Amino acid sequence: MRRHLISSVALGAATAVLVIATSWFVAELVAIRFASSALTALPLAILAAYLVRAVVAWVHGVISERASTRVKEDLRNEVVDDLVDPRRLGPRPSSSQLITLLGPGMNAFDGYIGRFLPQLGLALVVPIAVIVAVGLTDPLSALIIVLTLPLIGIFMALVGLMTSDKVERRWAAMERLGRHFADVLDGLIVFKVFGRRQEVGIKVIGHKHRRESMAALRIAFLSTFVLELVATISVALVAVSIGLRVVDGELELAPAMFVLLLAPEAYLPVRRVGILFHDSQEGATAAAQLLDVLEHPHHDGTIGAPSEPVAISFNSVRVTYPERTTPALELGSARIEAGEKVAVFGPSGSGKSTAMSILLGFEKPDEGAVTVADTDLFQLDPAAWRKRIAWVPQVPRLVAGTLIENIVLGTPEATEADALTAMADVGLDDFDTNRVLNESSHDVSAGERRRIALARALVRVRVGGAWLVLLDEPTAGLDAEREHQIVEAFSQLGTTLVLVSHRAETLAMVDRVISLTESEVPA
Amino acid sequence: MKRRGLVLTGGVALGILAQISSIGLLLAAAWLIVRAAQHPPVLYLMVAIVSVRFFGISRSAFRYGERLFTHDVALSDAVDQRVRTYQDLERIAPTGLDSWRRGELISRVVDDVTSTQDRLLRVRMNWWTGAAASIIVVVVIGILSPSAGFMLAATALALGVVIRFALPTFIRQTVRSASTARGDLAAEVSATAVSAVELVALDATVVAREKSRDAAARLGQGQRQEGWFTGLGSAVVLVAIGVGVVAIAGITRYVDPVLIGVLLLAPMALAEAWDGWVEAERYRPEVDAAESRLAAFADTPIPVADPVDPQLLPDDWTLAVDGLVCGWEAPLIEPCSFIVRPGETLGVSAPSGTGKSTLAWTFLRLIEPKAGHIALGGVNATELLASDVRMRIGYVGQDEVVFDTTIKENLRIGDPDADEDALWKALEKVRLADFVRELPNGLNTQVGEGGGKLSGGERQRLCVARLLLSGHRVWILDEPTEHLDEPTAKALMDDVLALTHEAGAPVRSIVVISHQSEVLAKTESVVVLHKHAVNN
Secondary structure, rough: HHHHHHHHHHHHHHEEEEEEHHHHHHHHHHHHHHHHOOOOOHHHHHHHHHHHHHHHHHHHHHHHHHHHHHHHHHHHHHHHHHHHHHHHHHHHHHHHHHHHHHHHHHHHHOOOOOOOOHHHHHHHHHHHHHHHHHHHHEEEEHHHHHHHHHHHHHHHEEEEEEEHHHHHHHHHHHHHHHHHHHHHHHHHHHHHHHOOOOOOHHHHHHHHHHHHHHHHHHHHHHHHHHHHHHHHHHHHHHHHHHHHHOOOOOOOHHHHHHHHHHHHHHHHHHHHHHHHHHHHHHHHHHHHHHHHHHOOOEEEOOHHHOOOOOOOOEEEEEEEEOOOOOEEEEEEEEEEOOOEEEEEEOOOOOHHHHHHHHHHOOOOOOEEEEEEEEEHHHHHHHHHHHHOOOEEEOOOOOOOHHHHHHHHHOOOOOOHHHHHHHHHHHOOOOOOOOEEEOOOOOOOOOHHHHHHHHHHHHHHHHHHOEEEEEEOOOOOOOOHHHHHHHHHHOOOOOOEEEEEOOOOOHHHOOOOOEEEOOOOOOO | HHHHHHHHHHHHHHHHHHHHHHHHHHHHHHHHHHHHHHOHHHHHHHHHHHHHHHHHHHHHHHHHHHHHHHHHHHHHHHHHHHHHHHHHHHHHHHHHHOOOOHHHHHHHHHHHHHHHHHHHHHHHHHHHHHHHHHHHHHHHHHHHHHHHHHHHHHHHHHHHHHHHHHHHHHHHHHHHHHHHHHHHHHHHHHHHHHHHHHHHHOOOOHHHHHHHHHHHHHHHHHHHHHHHHHHHHHHHHHHHHHHHHHHHHHHOOOHHHHHHHHHHHHHHHHHHHHHHHHHHHHHHHHHHHHHHHHHHHHOOOOOOOOOOOOOOOOOOOEEEEEEEEEEEOOOOOOOOEEEEEOOOOOEEOOOOOOOOOHHHHOOOOOOOEEEEEEEEOOEHHHHHHHHHHHHHEEEEOOOOOOOOHHHHHHHOOOOOOOOOHHHOOOOHHHHHHHHHHHHHOHHHEEEHHOOOOOOEEEEEEEEHHHHHOOOOOOEEEEOOOOOOOHHHHHHHHHHHHHHHOOOOOOEEEEEEEEEEEHHHHHOOEEOOOOOOOOOO
């Protein structure tokens, strides 16, 4: 950033010198032609000065874009790294929020980093140099410029105070628009089935967004209006004042022309900064959102995890979500012995998935603790601990890649043979192993996804050394025969197993049921 | 439409006036100073002095109006564009969207629609006002000195051609790859976000991170090259000004001395107008790419074509299936046949791999059957409008979409006009009313992205309630009890299957597709699907 500022100031200085030179040459040219004298080498000097100015402008454009791009790239990477940070605790940002933030949100940064800062270099150096040059030629004009320039700063500050709130509203409207559209696209089928066309909704939200934007723009443009007004009126003042002094013979034609050509240059960079000012505010709002995403509690455990099965206990664990009065999970005390197979049972909403999330180290209980062989789970290094876990969530995800790649995901040391064995164990053997899948493969049913995840878990235990298997509704969507086959495969692993299920057949495979409710466990 | 035309015309006129004002300020001042050098009585300078002051004020006022007017038009156009794009997507869903990844689609549509606004704001306005200003200045200068006018015209024309045709060849490829990278990045981030928890649990985040890093790097590369172009554009404009000034200087030896200032400064006065052309060309490739991507949706073939001369939707809602085979590319099942009369319940026993959702979507006329017929009230479904078929046949899938809004709004998708009484009644019938009553915000509770703040069972019951509120006669339920605990599942199935009759009269018929014998045992009859046997 510092190197960047130095180069920006250096380019500003070069620009100032060239602007003064071209103005001087052109003023001389006017004076010579006015006197009907012959041209000297002046045209050549003008051409040369403009050529050098062109090169400087080019370099300036390249450098400012490079700086802004670097910052944006770093920020994008940081957000993605944070998203998959193993030490992140609590809920993760939604995909549509991230997409808006990393796409249009990042473009808002352009105004801030890309153009605002480099222009700042110009805005500092050029006016000072111009005022000195004008002052040496015609002190009165320099005085007018010196007196009016600060007005721009004052107006900018005043208008800035008025706009910041509007800009925030505009940003919120934009994000809402993105989320609404994401939702509509996700639900196209539902809308189609219910015959509910969304044109009206899109129109209403769109026009709401338009009105909010226009309200913000009316004020944002007001700031540029004031800036331009001050700048052009000041130039007009200078022009009239020198014109009148030229009539009186107080000022020669050449210096007068020189001042006329230079005066706007004193305001130009300042004006550009002003125009970019409201862009930069949008950038700052996006930055605040970004910091919000990056700020969350961290998992700070460092102790290595046991490599062989040990006992796990829940002690008075309680989790409550905001907006809910009843706790999401309440578990007085429960102990799972090494190698034991237990089921967590309870009606929908009694916190089974929350219990899984705590065991995985993604969520910290509000009260109470979970211990792994007498060590608090949250003192263990999360990555080392999760290496001992094979987890099959309720709705497993696929990654882009072949079926085999999906199965050895997380266990890179596994061979193709390991994957094929696991596939046979979950009844996936009739699948083409080289079939390419991705997260939205329509033709992979929910049951097939689940079996892919189950095969993944088997490989993780057999090859990866995991000793705690967590299964969330593992046999949903499977017929009785497959279900039996899968239950068998997991029973024979000899690991600790915690499963969530409603199904009597699946519950029959466990040694014990931990109930989260009063209701009866199906036999 | 008429308002748009007026506002747009006003915006363009104000834009041209703003350009003329800033040019007028410099040229009037130049005339003033040169004339002053002839030491005339001050009275002779009054017109110039007033002009300078007027232009000093008018420029910013015109510019303010121009910006407001054109932004209003652009934002309005964007709303229409969003609706058009939605209509295109709605038409081709679900099959037409297979080739797009979700994140990519959302980011593209949102970004692309925003980009199309720049067609007016950055491309057209810059060219139109810049060209109008150039022409006006050329004409004025040409009247004062035809040869200077010619020089200025030649400079402006040459510059315009270079900016419009020569420079873009450098940037077109760059912008295309940057915009591909932008789409890739959104798709990678979206894919990573939805599976982040699993990837972290598996310690398998490297690939996802590398992929988005790669896309971010490609995007950065493209943006850096755009900076190269902008710099080059500014450079070309400066060169043109220098050349213009020198060229005019060469031919002004014998013109009226009082005009010298105006003629020599004319190219400098046009700098701002010409810079606008560079900005326009910087945005043009991006806008072109966005528009052609949006247009591509309109050209995607429709998965199910409506008949040219559709039959009226019959009142009878007997569903008769004859030799039906469903599937995507390949058939998934052996032909099946059955009839569901009003008020009947039917179980369809579908083992894994027989494409339960595919079958449901075939009934809903979201995809074409591979073979056989579906008749509704004795009329072949292919002779009905697909949207009419979906007025009769409703559906709840096993991972049904719940929207990121309140419980109330989710229910109202079933019936936008339902009052709170009707909503509570529907919730009672699916045994969700007690749960909702206990929430501090009741019906106004937000359910989160994908209904994430509800448990799997609550989500499913909400979807059944939603279907209950709509007037569908034939329900297709795809594994309706998958995520429910057994007592609730049993009770729900009993409740749902009892909904076929009201006051003794049949009001709806229900088809349950499932592999669970407990569920199928509750329906009046059962048909069994067989996985398609591969020939040979």
